[in-house]
Structures are given as C-alpha cells and as structure tokens.
Amino acid sequence: MLVAPSVLSADFGNLQRDIESICNAGCDLVHVDVMDGHFVPNLTIGPVVVSAIAACATKPLDIHLMVENNTFFVDLFASLKPEYISFHIEEEKHPHRLIQKIRSLGIKPAIVLNPHTPPESVEYLLADLDMVLLMSVNPGFGGQSFIESVIPKAAKLSEMRNRINPNCLIEVDGGVTDKNIHMLRDAGVDIVVAGSYVFNHANKKEAIESLQI
Numbered sequence: 001m002l003v004a005p006s007v008l009s010a011d012f013g014n015l016q017r018d019i020e021s022i023c024n025a026g027c028d029l030v031h032v033d034v035m036d037g038h039f040v041p042n043l044t045i046g047p048v049v050v051s052a053i054a055a056c057a058t059k060p061l062d063i064h065l066m067v068e069n070n071t072f073f074v075d076l077f078a079s080l081k082p083e084y085i086s087f088h089i090e091e092e093k094h095p096h097r098l099i100q101k102i103r104s105l106g107i108k109p110a111i112v113l114n115p116h117t118p119p120e121s122v123e124y125l126l127a128d129l130d131m132v133l134l135m136s137v138n139p140g141f142g143g144q145s146f147i148e149s150v151i152p153k154a155a156k157l158s159e160m161r162n163r164i165n166p167n168c169l170i171e172v173d174g175g176v177t178d179k180n181i182h183m184l185r186d187a188g189v190d191i192v193v194a195g196s197y198v199f200n201h202a203n204k205k206e207a208i209e210s211l212q213i
C-alpha cells in the first residue's frame with residue numbers, strides 16, 4: 001500500500017518543515033488538495049503555494065482538483081510536473097478529452113468519484129487512466145469520518161480494472177486510519193491519502209508505516 005499524506009492537515013505557518021517531515025518519514029507521494037470555493041464549500045491553495053510545496057517536496061506530487069474549471073487548473077499546475085492530476089467526473093463534461101490533455105502534458109491522469117458516484121461511471125475511461133480516486137468522505141475538509149460504502153465500491157472497481165486495465169491504480173481519500181487500512185487493502189486499494197491521521201500523530205514515520213501494509 002502506498003501512502004500519500006494530505007498537505008491540507010499540515011501547519012501552513014510551517015509548510016516547508018511539514019512537507020520535509022512527511023518526505024523524510026517515508027511517504028510515497030505528497031497529496032495536494034486544490035479547492036476553488038465553488039465545487040466544494042472551501043478554498044485552499046493556488047499555484048504560488050503549490051509551487052512552494054513542489055520546491056521542497058522530495059516525493060512526487062498527487063494533485064487533487066476540487067474545482068469547477070478543470071482545464072484552467074490543469075494549465076496552471078502543468079509546469080510543476082506533478083506525478084498525477086486528478087479531477088472530479090461530476091464536474092467535467094468531457095472527461096475523455098481532459099484525460100488526453102493531461103497525458104499530453106507528461107502527467108498521469110486520474111479521475112475522482114464522490115461517495116455517490118458509481119464505479120461504472122469510469123468503465124469506458126479505465127483503459128486511458130493511470131488511477132481512479134474514490135472519495136471516502138464528502139470533499140472539502142480534512143478530519144471527517146470514513147464512509148464505509150467505499151469498501152464494496154473499491155472491490156467492484158478493482159474487479160473492473162483487473163479486467164480492463166490492470167495498470168490503473170485505485171486510491172482512497174478521506175478518513176483513512178490504521179483501523180480501516182486492512183479492509184481497504186483487501187478490497188484492492190493501492191494508494192491511500194491520509195491527512196489528519198498522519199499529521200495528528202506524534203510520530204509521522206510510525207503513522208505512515210502503519211498504513212504501508
């Protein structure tokens with residue numbers, strides 16, 4: 001299991017210190033939540049802060065867009081060369097086109113599904129995707145509780161990707177802890193995002209390792 005701590009739970013007054021601490025603690029990716037105050041009822045960070053994060057991160061960036069105008073934000077972040085850019089299917093009229101655009105920029109494309117969105121919504125896109133991110137909370141805030149229905153949903157998606165594109169990874173985001181990590185692994189999940197669990201833990205290395213099962 002790969003672990004991507006969410007910067008949303010970092011201390012923004014000490015952002016460089018916190019980014020370096022998760023990278024030194026052995027995380028696999030750095031998860032960056034970009035919210036525009038329209039798609040979700042919260043506003044986070046834009047290109048100035050994300051490039052500051054990219055400058056001190058020694059692990060690849062996993063940018064999660066929670067915005068209305070996906071193409072505009074993809075263009076804003078492309079020059080930072082993140083490993084992944086993920087966008088919500090609920091907010092995109094032409095997901096297939098945007099996947100091709102992200103790939104043409106040398107970035108791995110990923111699609112995010114809100115808790116109510118069925119895994120079948122990505123069936124005809126799976127062949128072109130590097131990752132599907134399943135939300136296990138409603139997007140917008142860190143520190144919420146885990147929505148259990150993501151487990152059978154991940155299992156269903158895992159069966160679909162094994163059939164259509166075994167290279168497509170499954171990521172889960174929201175409320176992940178050492179209490180649900182085994183269920184997530186058993187359902188076929190490859191990457192977890194963990195914000196409050198990692199940043200509230202006294203020992204970040206121990207927290208990250210408890211999820212790298």
Ligand code: DX5
Binds near residue numbers: 009033137139140195
């Ligand atoms: C929620 C974000 C998550 C969030 C996870 O909209 O996408 O990445 O920061 O935080 P925890 O792990 O605290 O639920």
Ligand code: ZN
Binds near residue numbers: 006033064
């Ligand atoms: Zn996220």
